[in-house]
Amino acid sequence: MKNFTYSIPTVVHFGEGQIRKLGGEIAARAHKVLVVYGGGSVKRNGVFDGAIQQLREHGIQWAELPGVEPNPRIATVRKGVRLCREEGLDGVLALGGGSVIDCAKGIAAGALYDGDPWDFSALKRAPERALPIFTVLTMAATGSEMDDIAVISNPDTNEKESFAGPCCYPAVSILDPVYTYSLPAAQTAAGTADIMSHTFENYFSPIETSYLADSLAEAILRSCIQYGPQAIQTPDCYEARANLMWNAAWAINGFLEMGKPVAWSVHRMEHELSAFYDITHGVGLAILTPNWMRYVLNEKTEGRFARYGTAVWGLDASLPRRQLAEAAIQKTRDFFTSLGLPAALAEVGIGPEHFAEMARKARNSGFDRTFVPLSVEDIVNIYRMSL
Numbered sequence: 001m002k003n004f005t006y007s008i009p010t011v012v013h014f015g016e017g018q019i020r021k022l023g024g025e026i027a028a029r030a031h032k033v034l035v036v037y038g039g040g041s042v043k044r045n046g047v048f049d050g051a052i053q054q055l056r057e058h059g060i061q062w063a064e065l066p067g068v069e070p071n072p073r074i075a076t077v078r079k080g081v082r083l084c085r086e087e088g089l090d091g092v093l094a095l096g097g098g099s100v101i102d103c104a105k106g107i108a109a110g111a112l113y114d115g116d117p118w119d120f121s122a123l124k125r126a127p128e129r130a131l132p133i134f135t136v137l138t139m140a141a142t143g144s145e146m147d148d149i150a151v152i153s154n155p156d157t158n159e160k161e162s163f164a165g166p167c168c169y170p171a172v173s174i175l176d177p178v179y180t181y182s183l184p185a186a187q188t189a190a191g192t193a194d195i196m197s198h199t200f201e202n203y204f205s206p207i208e209t210s211y212l213a214d215s216l217a218e219a220i221l222r223s224c225i226q227y228g229p230q231a232i233q234t235p236d237c238y239e240a241r242a243n244l245m246w247n248a249a250w251a252i253n254g255f256l257e258m259g260k261p262v263a264w265s266v267h268r269m270e271h272e273l274s275a276f277y278d279i280t281h282g283v284g285l286a287i288l289t290p291n292w293m294r295y296v297l298n299e300k301t302e303g304r305f306a307r308y309g310t311a312v313w314g315l316d317a318s319l320p321r322r323q324l325a326e327a328a329i330q331k332t333r334d335f336f337t338s339l340g341l342p343a344a345l346a347e348v349g350i351g352p353e354h355f356a357e358m359a360r361k362a363r364n365s366g367f368d369r370t371f372v373p374l375s376v377e378d379i380v381n382i383y384r385m386s387l
Contacts (some may be wrong), residue, residue, distance in 0.1 A: 004258040004259050006255065006275075010173055011242075012249070014175040016238070017049065017176065019054060021055070021174070022051060022384050023060065024052075026054070026060055026172070030059065031092045033090070033092060033134070034051075035055075035063070035095065036064075037100055038067065038069070038070070038100050042138060045138065046138055046179075047138055047179050050136075052346045062093070063087045063089060069102045070099050070280065071281070072153065074106075074150055077117050081117055084142040085111060086205070093136070096139070098194075101170070102152065106150055108132070113125070113129070118152070119162035120152075122159075122162070124350040127165040134172050135172070136173075137173060137176075139187060141192075143173065145170055145252060146173060146250075146253040147164075147169070148164045148166055148167075150163055152169060152280075159320070162271075174322070180244075186280075188235075190338035191338070192231075193280040193336055193341060195248045196220075197266060197289055199224075200221075200289060201219040203304075204371040205261065206370075206371060207261065209345050210258075213257075213259070221312045229339065236345065266292050269292075270288055276354050277348070280333075286339075286345075287345055287380075288382065290329055291331065293305070294329055295385060297326070297329065302321045303323070306324035309327055309331070310324065311326040362379055363375070
């Protein structure tokens with residue numbers, strides 16, 4: 001394990017009815033907030049009314065920014081920044097899933113920055129200050145409610161890039177599994193794939209001596225395998241929704257990657273799919289991940305895949321390592337398919353026309369230190385395998 005510093009300043013209130021603590025938490029940090037949300041789901045499932053009631057009870061004023069896109073766009077971030085400045089807002093409240101929270105992070109940092117908030121995603125400037133961020137989660141997937149990362153899209157340039165900074169950790173997050181009951185099956189499936197992909201990115205690392213983190217990663221994966229289908233089959237199953245929600249936070253709150261070089265290579269490849277085709281992030285990850293696994297399987301990596309097969313899928317440890325590895329990869333593909341997720345890019349209308357450009361944009365220096373180093377040509381090959 002390598003040296004690391006670990007800190008999560010986010011206060012998490014987990015469980016049914018915890019929104020009753022929202023108003024007091026906001027009032028201790030802000031007086032007038034921007035309420036950010038996507039479509040109408042938060043008004044149908046009671047999240048919006050519950051949050052507004054809390055604001056009223058604690059004398060907190062607010063302005064609204066509806067219509068955040070599934071892959072949040074920089075234009076929406078800029079609009080939120082303008083509202084914060086024009087209305088004198090001193091906090092941002094996100095009601096929704098990862099896209100809404102990511103947009104809120106961009107707004108909160110952009111409101112205290114003199115330049116264009118796209119500078120953060122373009123890596124011209126790391127955010128140094130941000131308004132306090134509050135979240136009420138409605139979808140278990142990205143883990144944005146407990147990390148400092150945001151991913152923003154720029155459709156004008158076909159770019160989808162992330163930024164991060166300690167100032168972008170939410171101050172307070174309300175995690176009530178009941179708020180995820182109304183999620184459509186397709187979104188629950190994509191969210192489960194996203195959680196698993198975050199875990200894979202940390203688990204498949206050149207450093208394999210982090211026993212605690214690796215064991216937790218395996219537990220998260222087993223939990224997703226158990227509770228993902230259950231949440232789809234019985235949407236109001238509190239146990240399934242609660243476990244998925246807590247899995248999502250711990251898959252990407254930094255703990256699993258402490259002491260490891262993590263390149264987020266499959267995520268980089270998927271971001272290009274979303275940037276060019278605006279597909280659902282979890283769908284792209286479900287298509288790419290098993291093909292990435294097959295591509296990087298070799299004599300050096302088969303041991304880690306074999307461990308994954310026995311620890312996560314319960315495969316017979318007496319089988320040859322290569323057989324275990326290949327079976328584990330096939331189990332991964334079959335599981336995603338069983339959730340109703342597509343297995344090929346062609347199923348979502350994506351062809352090979354932009355593969356070379358996407359591969360060039362996806363690859364950065366992180367691909368030199370990932371589980372298996374990948375060149376631009378390698379990335380193109382993985383895209384082609386995914387057709």
